[in-house]
Amino acid sequence: MRRLPPLKALQAFEAAARHESVTKAAQELNVSHSAVSQQIKALEHYFNQKLFRNKGNGLELMPKARNYLEDIKQSLDLIAVASENLSSSGVLNRVRVNATPTFMTQWLIPRVASFQRAFPNVEIRLETSTSDELLNEIETNDLVIRRFPMTHTRLVCARIVDDETVAVASPRLFHGNAPDQPSELLNYNLLHIRSRISAWPRWFQKAGIEGSQTLKGQVFDHIHLSIAAARSGAGICLAPKAFVEEELQEQKLMNLCPDVAVIGAGFFGLYDKQNRGLRNVERLIDWLAPQIPASTPKAKDIDW
Template sequence: MRRLPPLRALRAFEAAARCASVTKAAEELAVSHSAVSQQIKLLEDYFGQQLFVRSARGLRPTPQAAAFLEDVRAAFDRLGVAADRFAERSHGRLLRVDTTPSFAVRWLIPRTSAFQLSHPTVELRISTSASDKIDDLTDPVDFIIRRDVMDRPDHVCRRFLDDVSTVVVGPRLLESRQLASPQDLLKVPLLHLKSRPDAWNRWFRVAGVDTPETISGPFYDHFFLSLQAAINGLGATIGPHVLIEDDLATGRLVAPFPHLRIVRPGFHVLYRRSLAKDRAGQAFLNWLTIQDGPVAQQG
């Protein structure tokens, strides 16, 4: 039989250490100040030593207590993960998908309702990362979607969408500027994306237009910001067709030179090899790879 310290006392100890205050810990745990103090005293009696010292900044664990605190937090984290997994098994399958904000908002989320309707016991939980890099991902994730090839041990990377970009402008800009040739774009504001700073240089090379190494124009942090600026007539931008097809279909955006395109490796999904044998994982992969064309508009 395991010899464990009082779990309620451990919660009070961890909260007081994290908050550096008994009062704040009591507020977080929704108990009284004296209740937290009593639990800390109970734990001190259990170990036969003091756990905290007071300083100008509040409570501070003793060196021995600080080392113990790291193990307590790790144990709580493992318990939380175990509880989540048990809940998933009890209420259905949960699949976690990580992608960029632009892809989530412009492509994935508008389409997921169809997947959920056909697979009601599978929950898709979508998170976003500001960067295309995947090395910094620390939370558990089943599928990673990016605009490039990815690599991880014991994982599979599959291409599922073309990544073809072209120039688009809003109808308002076309009313005031004549774009008869790619050269004419040098006379309008060119909207840049910080994550793709060379996009305009690459497009002009495809178009056979000589340009300076540095092309002027405002830079945007996110693709959908540059896209909205183009829709509002503030300039021309470059975007992947799969993320702007609805705007092109409705006339919110116009592609003046659709035959001049930047072709990239494609949109890819990365997943553990074992997921290919998982029924829910295979269902999501099959659904992902047959998605094509704009989202059907609801009548």
């Protein structure tokens, strides 16, 4: 069991410390001056030490109390945010989205930004998860996006974007002599993803190259790290084409051997048809789904 001081006393202490005034703390908390004073005295009794001393017409924190304030401020902020999320979980104009960090940074955030400009009255809240576990995310979010189709007894799974994995690298890696044959890529550093360690063997297999040699190159924990490394000229990485469209258009990256791509099932969103805010959830999905390239091959090579 956690041993915690009285939370009302903590709230009064934090407000009085922030304002350096019992009167202003009482006004903020909408209670009487004596109520704040009593809570502070209760906390001083709990710790068996003075927390404030008088300074002119206001208050000054004791040195140890100042350190204590810094320690608890973040926790109080977290409690406030969590409580606000719980109390407003039914707000119709809010859509809470959970996705992996790479999908969030490389694909989702720019599109959510444009959605917000088109629908300024709809608030999109984003959170990331590095796990494919869905149970907690389904309970606390309106839309959960993962790199595989998801099934749930009462939820709907919608396709968000295709998964076409291509080989990309910075043009400066080749000094004007970029490889145009898949076998030539074996002469360069290949950037690997720990959770998709079979990606390069699959790509070479798709290219018709059967090789048993060890593929050299650095291993990263996340796709977005390998993309950043490729952009800096460290080697060639495999990434969903949807994640690097902007870099390809701006020629920060180039698509090597564009006829070779490993096709996965796709990225999918899971949501509840009974959600009170269904209209905005589906509005967001409709905004995102048209981004699917019409030319993407339909044949699936792999389930990641």
